Amino acid sequence: MGKLALHWKILIGMVAGIIFGIMASQLGWQEIVKDWIKPFGTIFINMLKLIAIPLILVSLIKGIVDLHDISKFKTMGIRTFVLYIATTVIAVSIGLIMVNIIKPGDSVSAETIQQLTIANGETMKEKIQTAAVSQPSGPLQFLVDMVPDNFFKAASVNTNMLQVIFFAIFFGIALLLVDKQIGKPVTDFFTGANEVIMKMVDMIMLMAPLAVFALLSALITEITNPDLFVALGWYVVTVLIGLVLMAGFYGLVVALYLKKSPVFFYKSIAPAQLLAFSTSSSAATLPVTMERVEEHLGVDKEVTSFVCPLGATVNMDGTSLYQAVAAVFICEAMHFDLSFSAQLSIIITATLASIGSAAVPGAGLIMLVVVLESLGLPAESMAIGLALIFAVDRPLDMCRTIINITGDCMVALVIGKSLGKLHTPKPKNLGDNYPEVA
Ligand code: ASP
Helix, strand or coil, rough: CCCCCCHHHHHHHHHHHHHHHHHHHHHCHHHHHHHHHHHHHHHHHHHHHHHHHHHHHHHHHHHHCCCCHHHHHHHHHHHHHHHHHHHHHHHHHHHHHHHHHHHCCCCCCCHHHHHHHHHHHHHHHHHHHHHHHHCCCCHHHHHHHHHHCCHHHHHHHHHHHHHHHHHHHHHHHHHHHHCCCHHHHHHHHHHHHHHHHHHHHHHCCCCHHHHHHHHHHHHEEECCCCHHHHCCHHHHHHHHHHHHHHHHHHHHHHHHHHCCHHHHHHHHHHHHHHHHHHCCCHHHHHHHHHHHHHCCCCCCHHHHHHHHHHHHHHHHHHHHHHHHHHHHHHHHCCCCCCCCCHHHHEEEEEEHHHHCCCCCCHHHHHHHHHHHHHCCCCCHHHHHHHHHHHHHHHHHHHHHHHHHHHHHHHHHHHHHHHHHCCCCCCCCCCHHHHHCCC
């Protein structure tokens, strides 16, 4: 077991967790799993989240200083932004094409709608309220929200990552501009702190196989009505096909632009993907995503530490694809006609909604409200529509989070290549070979 690669260990943990979860459900052990197994999964996620904010802060500042030149930062920033928007628009378009070909909404009977509405109605009212609170009050509100008025307040809430990123970039640029001699102790501090945090990631990852076992077995025992999953089969299939196509698109870019094998790409980031699946959170996965991109894909630190944290919060290809499919599906199921131009408008709203979604479980569903509202779906239909898809949201969230982080890895690789900032991967300091480096 000691020599087995990390992704295999995590995979074994996942499969064992699913099997154990099914067994536990049959045996009526739900309470035992909740009290004695789930906490280990929760501790693991908490530990990953614990280092997410310090990691973003330290690595972004270090990454910017390592660029040595403000114009390089500008080039990297513009390229990252353009690529993030481009991949998101491609994802939404794939989602729209798939949902129009498969038309999953047609297969939902009035009976299913009624059944699911009763099952999930109350929870949906809360979600719509949450979305209403998080909705911008003016066109520039998203810019205002990005700038914190108090650093400590921003750093104390994990969903405020964009504010921490703003501070880190601001600080990094200022550090780049001060006299090198004066800035040196500060730079040295962040270099050292970065190493320490990466070591913490290694240590946490030792727990990953066991933690995913706990997370998945708990999740399985919490599933209340598996029949609902079947009722929404075509919707689930549509989202999944879209996500697979998106994964294929990344592979194509890796093969054509980077001249690297897609197998190498996917093998290198597999532990991060498995973790994304198990935690449903790009933010919790971020420390591992960064480690894989830098150490295994060979992208230089200054690129990784800028592109990945930003991507975790703003680039969500899987989420935007899902939002496009879900929006059209709900409208179809509710017999709400969508014109071609309304469908096109989804490209813009789903892109913005995915940027606005926090990198935590279920955030995509909340921001879906924004997309549905912009389509003019009446509030009553919206509540029923959301209740309809709620039953299958968690498994889809797990899958779309994989694509969310894969997109970030692909963009980091492309930016790295375009700036000549790739190195031969040298996996060191890693969770999977921790005993050798310890
Ligand atoms: N869970 C997703 C993420 O963290 C966001 C979402 O689609 O709900 O990337």
